[in-house]
Amino acid sequence: MPPAAQRTRKVAVVGVSLSDCGRVDTATPYALHAQAARRALADSGLDRSVVDGFASAGLGTLAPVEVAEYLGLRPTWTDSTAVGGSTWEVMAAHAADAIAAGQARAVLLVYGSTARADIRAGRRTANLSFGARGPLQFEVPYGHTLVAKYAMAARRHMHEYGTTLEQLADIAVQARINAGHNPDAMFRKPITVDDVLSGPMIAAPFTKLHCCIRSDGGCAVLLAAEEYVPDTAKAPVWVLGSGTAVSHTTMSEWEDFTVSPAAASGRAAFARAGVRPSDIDVAELYDAFTYMTLVTLEDLGFCAKGEGGAFAAKGRLTRDGELPTNTDGGGLSACHPGMRGLFLLVEAVRQLRGEAGERQVRKAGGQLPELAVASGTGGWFCSAGTVVLGRG
Numbered sequence: 600m601p602p603a604a605q606r607t608r609k610v611a612v613v614g615v616s617l618s619d620c621g622r623v624d625t626a627t628p629y630a631l632h633a634q635a636a637r638r639a640l641a642d643s644g645l646d647r648s649v650v651d652g653f654a655s656a657g658l659g660t661l662a663p664v665e666v667a668e669y670l671g672l673r674p675t676w677t678d679s680t681a682v683g684g685s686t687w688e689v690m691a692a693h694a695a696d697a698i699a700a701g702q703a704r705a706v707l708l709v710y711g712s713t714a715r716a717d718i719r720a721g722r723r724t725a726n727l728s729f730g731a732r733g734p735l736q737f738e739v740p741y742g743h744t745l746v747a748k749y750a751m752a753a754r755r756h757m758h759e760y761g762t763t764l765e766q767l768a769d770i771a772v773q774a775r776i777n778a779g780h781n782p783d784a785m786f787r788k789p790i791t792v793d794d795v796l797s798g799p800m801i802a803a804p805f806t807k808l809h810c811c812i813r814s815d816g817g818c819a820v821l822l823a824a825e826e827y828v829p830d831t832a833k834a835p836v837w838v839l840g841s842g843t844a845v846s847h848t849t850m851s852e853w854e855d856f857t858v859s860p861a862a863a864s865g866r867a868a869f870a871r872a873g874v875r876p877s878d879i880d881v882a883e884l885y886d887a888f889t890y891m892t893l894v895t896l897e898d899l900g901f902c903a904k905g906e907g908g909a910f911a912a913k914g915r916l917t918r919d920g921e922l923p924t925n926t927d928g929g930g931l932s933a934c935h936p937g938m939r940g941l942f943l944l945v946e947a948v949r950q951l952r953g954e955a956g957e958r959q960v961r962k963a964g965g966q967l968p969e970l971a972v973a974s975g976t977g978g979w980f981c982s983a984g985t986v987v988l989g990r991g
Contacts, residue, residue, distance in 0.1 A: 607699055607700065607701070608698065608699045608701070608824050608825055608826075609699075609824075609825040609837060610694075610695040610698045610699055610822055610823070610824060610825070610837070610838045611822065611823060611825065611828055611831075611835035611836060611837050611838065612820055612821070612822055612835070612836045612837075612838065612944070612948050612988065613643040613644075613645065613705075613821050613822070613823045613827065613828065613831045613833070613835055614639040614640060614641075614642040614643025614644075614645070614819070614820070614821035614831075614833075615639055615642060615818070615819070615820050615821070615944070615945040615948045615949065616635050616636075616638030616639040616641075616642050616818060616819050616945070617635065617638070617783065617816065617817070617818045617942075617945060618631040618632075618634040618635040618638070618711055618816055618817035618818060618819075619631070619634065619815075619816065620783060620785075620814060620815065620816030620817070620818075620934045620936070621783070621785045621814050621815065621816065621934060622715065622716075622785070622814070622815065623713060623715075623716060623815035623816065624716050624815075626713065626815070627713065628657075628711045628712055628713050628817070629666065629669050629711070630711070631711030631712070631713070631815070631816065631817035632655070632666050632669065632670065632709050632710070632711040632817055632819075633669060633670055633711075634711075634817065635709055635710070635711060635817040635818050635819035636670050636707060636709045636819045638819065639707065639709070639818075639819035639820065639821045640707075640821065642821075642832065642833065643821050643823070643831050643832060643833070644830065644831050644832025644833070645705065645821070645823065645827060645830060645831060647671075647672070649704055649705045649823065649827060650672060650674070650704075650705045650706070650707050650821070651674055651675050651676060651703050651704050651705065651706075652674050652675070652676035652677070652678075652694060652697060652698070652702075652703035652704070652705060652706030652707065653666075653667045653670075653672055653674035653676070653677050653678075653706065653707050653709075654677065654678035654679070654680075654690040654693070654694060654706060654707070654708045654709075655667070655679065655708070655709055655710065656679055656680065656681045656686050656690075656710070656938070657681075657686075657710060657711075657712060657937060657938055662679055663677045663678065663679045664677075666709065670709075672707070675703070676697055676702055676703040676706065678690050678693050678694065678706075680693065682845065682977045682978075682981070682982035682984075683938065683976070683977020683978040683981060683982055684885045684887065684938050684939055684940045684975050684976050684977045684978075685843075685864075685885070685940055685974075685975035685976050685977040685982045685983050685984040686938060686940055686975070686977065686984075687708060687710065687820075687938070687940035687941035687943070687944060687975060687984070688841070688843070688864075688940055688943070688944070688973060688974065688975040688983075688984025688985060688986050689843045689975075689982070689984040690708050691708060691820065691822065691838070691841065691944060691984070691986050692841035692842070692843055692984060692986065694706035694708065694822050695822060695838040695841060698822060698823070698824050699824075703824075704823065704824055704827065705821060705822065705823035705824070705827060706821070706822050706823075707819060707820075707821050708819060708820045708821075708822070708941060708944075709817070709818075709819040709820075709941075710817050710818060710819070710936075710938065710941045711816070711817030711936075712815065712816065712817065712936040712937040712938070713815045713936075714813055714814070714815060714936050714937040715813045715814050715815045715936070716815050733848075734848060734849045734852075735848065735849065737849065738849060738850065743850070744802070745978075745979055746801055746802040746805065746810065746888075747802045748850060748979035749802075749805070749887070749888045749890055749891065749979055750801075750802040750803060750804060750805050751850070751856065752856040752857070752890060752894075752979070752980065753767065753804060753805070753888070753890040754803075754804065755856035755857055756856070756857045756890065756893070756894065756905075756907075757804070759857055759905065760857070760904075760905030760906075760908075761905075761908075762893070762905075762907070762908040763908060764796060764804055765792055765796070766893070766907075766908030766909070766911065766912060767804075767809060767889040767890060767893065767908070768792045768795035768796055768808070768809070768889065769792055769911065769912055770886075770889040770892050770893060770911055770916065770931075771790065771795050771808050771809060771889050771931050771932075772789075772790055772791060772792055772794075772795065773911070773914065773915075773916040773917050773920075773924075774886065774892075774916075774925055774928055774929045774931040774932045775787070775788070775789060775790045775928065775931070775932045776789065776914075776917045776918075777916075777917055777918055777923075777925060777926050777927065777928045777929070777932070777933075777958060778927070778928025778929075778932035778933050779928075780918055780926075780956075780957040780958035781926075781927045781928050781933055781956075781957070781958050782956070782957070783927075783933070783934075784927065784928040784932055784933040784934070785812055785814050785928075785932065785933060785934055786812060786928070786932045786933075787928075787932070790808060794808060795808040795809060805888060805889075805890075808931075809888055809889045809890075810887070810888055810931075811886065811887045811888065811929075811930035811931055811935040811939075812930065812931065812932065812934070812935050813935060813936075814934040814935055814936050815936050816934050816936040816942075817936065818941050818942050818945045819941075820941060820944050820945060820948070822838065833952060834952060834990070836947075836948045836951045836952065836988050836989070836990060837988065837989050837990070837991070838986065838987075838988060839871070839872035839873070839874070839970075839987045839988060839989045840867075840868045840869065840870070840871030840872025840873070840874075840986075840987040841867070841868050841871065841984070841985065841986045841987070842863065842864035842865060842866065842867025842868035842869075842870075842871065842984070842985045843864050843867075843982075843983070843984045843985075844860035844861070844862075844863035844864040844867075844982070844983050844984075845860060845981060845982045845983075846859070846860040846980060846981055846982065846983075847980075847981060848978065848981055850979075853980070857894065857904065857905075858894070858898060858904070859891075859894050859895060859898050859976060859980040859983060860976075860980065860981070860982060860983035861894075861895050861898040861899055861974050861976065861983040861985060862898035862899075863983070864974070864983040864984055864985040865898060865899035865900060865972075865974060865983075865985045866900070867985070868972070868974075868985040868986060868987050869899075869900070869985075869987060871987075872987035872989070874970060874987060874989075875900075876899055876900040876901050876972075878970055879901075879922070879970050879971065879972050879987075880923070880960065880962060880968030880969055880970050880971060881923050881924075881926060881947060881950045881951070881960050881968045881970075881971040881972075882896075882899075882901070882922055882923070882924040882925075882971070882972050882974075883924070883925060883926070883943035883944070883946050883947045883971065883972070883973045883974070884896070884899075884924060884925060884929075884943070884973075884974050884976075885930065885939060885940060885943065885974065885975045885976040886925055886929040886930045886931050887930050887935065887939070887976075889931070891976055891980075892911070892916075892924065892925070892929075893907035893908060893911060894907060894980070895974055895976065896910060896911060896922075896924075897910075899972065899974060899985070901922060911924075918958050918959075918960055923950075923960045923968075925946075926946060926950060926955065926958050926960060927942070927946045927955075927958065939975075940973075940975030940977075940984070943973040943974070943975060944973045944986065944988075946973075947971040947972070947973045947986075947988050948971075948988065950967075950968055950971055951967065951968055951969075951970075951971055951988060951989070951990050952967075952990075953967045967990065968990075969989060969990050969991060970987065970988070970989050970990075971987075971988045971989075972985060972986070972987050972988070973985070973986045973988065974986075
């Protein structure tokens with residue numbers, strides 16, 4: 600498979616959709632996969648017979664096979680990459696390269712989860728440690744959960760750069776402002792910095808509102824080769840560049856708690872797209888915790904290392920700010936059904952198409968945004984995938 604810089608065919612996102620999201624007590628994960636897939640195909644205007652590639656993760660070791668069968672698909676190209684929340688940006692990169700190289704015509708990425716409903720019904724418990732096998736066995740006995748790992752990293756950033764809890768809290772406030780413009784967001788009521796700081800402690804320094812919500816939901820994204828674009832129902836959104844990277848799984852192997860693998864994936868994605876961070880109009884970043892947004896902004900190059908707290912202040916991340924970020928409300932307010940990476944791509948495409956309704960970003964003169972970046976993060980900054988998308 601040739602690298603992105605050697606692609607022979609252009610690749611576009613031609614269909615996106617959400618399944619029912621938020622509180623979905625009666626559907627199964629398979630039903631949410633199917634609902635999202637049907638809606639994405641309808642959004643694209645393409646016949647399902649064009650789809651010969653399929654990517655899925657999250658339901659088990661045979662996820663793509665099982666879900667493809669459930670959807671009535673018989674793909675000749677598949678991907679089951681599982682690297683946490685960045686899975687979908689990594690899959691999108693794989694799919695775009697496969698289409699460009701002629702290994703597939705159109706690839707459907709689909710996800711569905713009833714994470715919230717399962718816990719409420721007692722079908723499973725929240726997985727806070729992510730298991731105890733392999734190297735993780737040396738951390739789990741000490742109660743070092745996923746939330747605690749992010750909290751420890753946040754403390755290091757605060758120590759190194761003087762980042763404040765108020766700055767982190769303001770990221771949650773801005774995410775809620777964006778969610779207020781999204782009728783599908785799970786939480787839309789405005790919050791204040793004081794609300795964030797005074798909430799129940801989860802893992803110091805994170806209170807409840809520093810952490811993502813737990814929801815149900817699914818979504819789908821359809822990518823296709825350029826020769827199918829004339830047959831689509833909507834204007835294409837082109838995949839301009841992508842990058843992927845992995846870092847660590849045990850905290851002792853993380854060289855710098857203030858740097859994520861997005862520093863590598865973002866650098867590659869922007870270089871392949873031939874654009875700079877300053878060219879980006881909309882950013883959709885994985886935000887399981889407020890600190891994740893801050894560090895990703897730094898590592899993608901929107902500001903210098905250590906300046907994320909100041910950069911994100913004064914409403915810069917809201918719909919009307921200088922860098923609209925997580926415009927649907929993100930995982931902090933809109934939805935977070937286990938792995939949110941695919942939702943970032945859906946929202947980025949809708950913004951570039953001008954389909955975001957009340958939360959639509961507009962440039963000077965009322966023009967639609969031209970460039971968007973979606974960057975997913977997996978584990979506790981263990982992996983990253985970054986995709987640059989454009990209308991032109």
